[in-house]
Amino acid sequence: MVADNRPSIPEPDSTGPEPKGAGGDPRELNDDVTEPPGKIWFRDLDEAVIEADRCIQCASCVAACPSDSIGIDEAEHRPTLVKMCTGCSRCWDFCPRSGLRYERHLELAVEERALEEPATYAARADGDAAAAGQDGGAVTALLAELIESGDLDGAVVARESDSGPLRGEPFLATSREDLLEAGGSIYNQTMGLGRIDDLLAEEGLDPAETDLALVGTPCVIQGATALDRYDHEPADPIALTVALMCTRSFEHGRLVSRLERFDVDPERVDKLDITAGVLYAFDESGDVLLEADVDEFDAAGLRGCSECADFVGAGADISAGNVGTEDGETTVVVRTETGRNAWESAADGLETTAIDRPDTLERLADWNRRRAESTLPRAYDPEGSVGISYEAHREAYDGTDREPQPLNPARVHQYEEWC
Numbered sequence: 001m002v003a004d005n006r007p008s009i010p011e012p013d014s015t016g017p018e019p020k021g022a023g024g025d026p027r028e029l030n031d032d033v034t035e036p037p038g039k040i041w042f043r044d045l046d047e048a049v050i051e052a053d054r055c056i057q058c059a060s061c062v063a064a065c066p067s068d069s070i071g072i073d074e075a076e077h078r079p080t081l082v083k084m085c086t087g088c089s090r091c092w093d094f095c096p097r098s099g100l101r102y103e104r105h106l107e108l109a110v111e112e113r114a115l116e117e118p119a120t121y122a123a124r125a126d127g128d129a130a131a132a133g134q135d136g137g138a139v140t141a142l143l144a145e146l147i148e149s150g151d152l153d154g155a156v157v158a159r160e161s162d163s164g165p166l167r168g169e170p171f172l173a174t175s176r177e178d179l180l181e182a183g184g185s186i187y188n189q190t191m192g193l194g195r196i197d198d199l200l201a202e203e204g205l206d207p208a209e210t211d212l213a214l215v216g217t218p219c220v221i222q223g224a225t226a227l228d229r230y231d232h233e234p235a236d237p238i239a240l241t242v243a244l245m246c247t248r249s250f251e252h253g254r255l256v257s258r259l260e261r262f263d264v265d266p267e268r269v270d271k272l273d274i275t276a277g278v279l280y281a282f283d284e285s286g287d288v289l290l291e292a293d294v295d296e297f298d299a300a301g302l303r304g305c306s307e308c309a310d311f312v313g314a315g316a317d318i319s320a321g322n323v324g325t326e327d328g329e330t331t332v333v334v335r336t337e338t339g340r341n342a343w344e345s346a347a348d349g350l351e352t353t354a355i356d357r358p359d360t361l362e363r364l365a366d367w368n369r370r371r372a373e374s375t376l377p378r379a380y381d382p383e384g385s386v387g388i389s390y391e392a393h394r395e396a397y398d399g400t401d402r403e404p405q406p407l408n409p410a411r412v413h414q415y416e417e418w419c
């Protein structure tokens with residue numbers, strides 16, 4: 001397994017919440033309220049986040065639900081109630097768009113786990129991984145080496161689904177061949193964090209005896225690391241987290257429609273890439289089908305992304321992107337000791353040099369934070385409490401263009417039956 005030298009979570013102090021042990025009260029996250037508030041139901045999350053078009057499809061709510069009451073509506077690509085909601089409030093508490101003050105969680109995660117000096121590289125994979133990868137293929141090569149050496153049993157990644165061009169689905173890769181198949185970026189969320197148990201069950205793997213890498217956008221890693229920090233699930237199979245640096249992801253249907261508006265047939269697109277503010281679509285032979293300002297695709301982006309200040313994925317063991325390096329290279333930041341151990345174990349498959357333009361990485365991260373600060377109706381507060389109560393959320397969001405919206409009438413029957 002990947003050596004996990006994470007320090008144990010320190011005793012609570014006056015600036016942070018008390019991490020919960022197994023069986024802890026999830027409402028301890030809400031340390032800005034003096035009285036235990038009432039239950040928060042999934043319908044509250046639905047109104048405040050999903051119906052308000054703020055959901056970033058990270059699937060933290062699905063993973064956090066202890067009664068498996070939240071599933072994924074594949075047609076609408078959103079979390080949905082699939083059985084009785086007990087009002088335990090955990091979906092609220094772990095949602096980075098409602099109860100989880102993600103910037104505080106990241107601050108604490110960095111304090112507890114980050115290396116004093118995270119190491120940044122420009123990395124290029126050898127051979128097949130370089131060809132399969134989006135940029136330098138470093139993520140594919142890293143994971144393939146770790147699986148082949150037995151350090152990991154698998155990695156939750158993404159691949160194009162059969163249900164439509166450019167549509168991603170979560171995929172449990174357990175071999176180099178699987179990883180080569182899954183190489184490249186999928187510009188929509190796959191909700192892999194909420195599907196880990198199913199993916200393991202399909203492979204006949206026991207979560208308690210499996211070590212996985214989880215790859216995802218920074219918000220996915222926020223949810224996974226918050227669950228790790230506050231939950232201490234004994235069977236948590238995630239041994240390594242890899243964040244793909246990100247300023248926005250897209251709603252699949254809107255992305256495809258937008259490409260069509262540019263006369264690009266999505267079926268012909270073999271690869272999408274966003275570099276330096278330009279969106280490129282390539283066909284199978286590598287010919288450019290489209291080169292457009294990425295702002296032209298704003299309306300296809302997930303609206304909740306503009307509340308995100310975590311471009312780099314500060315909570316991950318390793319972050320990977322393309323900013324600041326040459327074409328054909330991956331920008332890699334190794335952030336934790338777990339990440340360093342993994343990186344060193346996989347060094348044989350990677351060629352690394354110093355990153356060319358570290359200032360570009362910093363500037364983009366800075367721009368991303370400023371965008372969040374100007375969009376968030378609540379205060380962006382890395383020193384605040386990690387939990388945001390339902391009441392505090394309503395106070396900040398009501399009356400803004402991000403306020404909770406009434407439930408979709410087509411779903412009301414679910415709530416009448418199950419809440």
Ligand SMILES: Cc1cc2nc3c(=O)[nH]c(=O)nc-3n(C[C@H](O)[C@H](O)[C@H](O)COP(=O)(O)OP(=O)(O)OC[C@H]3O[C@@H](n4cnc5c(N)ncnc54)[C@H](O)[C@@H]3O)c2cc1C
Nearest residue numbers: 133134135136137138139140157158184186321322323330
């Ligand atoms: C939505 C999105 C937006 C991004 N925006 C930026 C940006 O603005 N700036 C920047 O520098 N980098 C951005 N990236 C990261 C960049 O596209 C590459 O993923 C990164 O540089 C790693 O390249 P690589 O060749 O090493 O990865 P690869 O070797 O191609 O490996 C990537 C791995 O990630 C998995 N994967 C791909 N997409 C997803 C997904 N959506 N969810 C879960 N797993 C996935 C693949 O299956 C593969 O295993 C973005 C990525 C995504 C998914």
Ligand code: SF4
Nearest residue numbers: 055056058059061095
């Ligand atoms: S943002 Fe994430 S946690 Fe919140 S409702 Fe959407 S999928 Fe669930």
Ligand code: SF4
Nearest residue numbers: 219246247248305308
């Ligand atoms: S911009 Fe932030 S919220 Fe949006 S997909 Fe990327 S990490 Fe998630």
